[in-house]
Amino acid sequence: MTPRFDTILAFVRVAETGSFSEAARRLSLSKSMISRQVSALEADLGVRLLHRTTRSLSPTEAGRAYLERCQRILADFDEANLLVSHLQAVPRxxxxxxxxxxxxxxxxxxxxxxxxxxxxxxxxxxxxxxxxxxxxxxxxxxxxxxxxxxxxxxxxxxxxxxRRLAAASPAYLERRGTPARPEDLAGHDCLTHGTMIHSEWRFIEGDGKPMQVEVKGRFHADNGDVLRDMALAGLGIALLPSFFLGDDIRAGKLVPLLETYVPLDxxxxxxxxxxxxxxxxxxxxxxxxxxxxxxxxxxxxxxxxxxxx
Structure with a gap:
């Protein structure tokens, strides 16, 4: 027979306090009720959990092992209750x-x-x-x-x-041509993020394998908005997250490039x-x-x- 939760709680409080009276006080129950619950637990388990004398009360070897595990169970139960209360609490x-x-x-x-x-x-x-x-x-x-x-x-x-997208202005593409493959970027001005003259852009080949292409250009910045502005001005190709470029692509101010080689998300x-x-x-x-x-x-x-x- 599986022990009831109330008998486990009674045993833990008795073992922790070393007193039926103190356990009863903490649980707002009578001493006789606590004693019956612990006895019922021992009967269910078929093992003595507590050494009882007129002067002292302490866990047996089996009682100590059982106490440790029951304390973990009660701690998890308290945490579950606290978690639920947090979920219901008003954010403030x-x-x-x-x-x-x-x-x-x-x-x-x-x-x-x-x-x-x-x-x-x-x-x-x-x-x-x-x-x-x-x-x-x-x-x-x-x-x-x-x-x-x-x-x-x-x-x-x-x-x-x-998503990341490569894009350039219609004016730039008319002047410099449209790259058909990532390798073609070697012949273009690329607007790179950071301060390095040379940079590597990542794409995906037809079989899904990642590929890296070295690019270079005359403008470098550590801010996406600035790189987008340079692309709009026709100064080169930018590779940026779509949240920078979406409005301009929908408006026709920028043209998406190399869409079959979508950069890694x-x-x-x-x-x-x-x-x-x-x-x-x-x-x-x-x-x-x-x-x-x-x-x-x-x-x-x-x-x-x-x-x-």
Whole structure:
């Protein structure tokens, strides 16, 4: 016969306090009830759990082993109750969020009014930087990050896919021609991210195998908006996430290139520190972002599907 939860709880409190009277007080039961519950537990298990004398009370060897496991069960039960209470709690308090500069200005800020309207007891602080902040050391609750994330002590939740696209202006393509394969980029001006004269762009071959192509150009920047502006000005080919280029492609200001060699996808992610429990305010914010952006982000609407011309 499986022991009932109340008999297990009675045994644990008696073993921890070394007293039927104290266990009864903590559980708001009579001493005789606690004694009957422990006796019933021992009968169910067919083993003596406690040494009883007129002066002392202590667990037997079997009782000590059983106590340790029962304490774990009760701890898990308490944690489950606390988790549920957190889920039901009203999100409130100060929420500190770090996000990339361009994405924060161009897309994240647009979904924040709805979040703040829904959760009036949250005070939101937003920090926009392309630097990967140290969430724990700098006191951030959650960060929005783009790309493949290295293993770390952070919890990662994928919010939406992020496609990368190669694109150039019609004027540039008329002047320099349209690359048909990734290898053709060697003869083009490529607008590269960072400060390196030479850079490698990644694509996918027809069999799905990743390939890397070395590119170069006359302009380099560490900001996607600036690279997009240079592409619009006809200075070269940019390789950027689709949330930078979608509006311009739909408007005909930029032309997508090499669409059968779609660059490897990455993702938009929310990251936050490990903790015993996820706070209601962080959970609410991450859920709001997932609903706002994924699984099919609005910035990809009307663009050619990956892997097609």
């Amino acid at each position: 308090g100060r929420l500190r969020v770090s996000a990339p500069l361009s994405f924060g200005v161009g897309h994240l800020s647009a979904c924040l009014p709805g979040f703040l309207e829904r959760y009036p007891e949250i005070e939101l602080e937003m920090g926009l930087t392309d630097r990967h902040v140290d969430l724990v050391e700098e006191g951030w609750d959650v960060a929005v990050r783009i790309g493949r994330l290295a293993d770390s002590s952070l919890i990662v939740r994928r919010l939406a896919p992020v 990455s993702s938009l992610n929310a990251v936050y520190p490990h903790g015993r429990h996820l706070s209601p305010k962080v959970r609410a914010f991450v859920d709001h972002l997932a609903a706002s952006f994924g699984p099919e982000p609005y910035w990809d609407r009307g663009l050619t599907a990956p892997g097609t011309r």
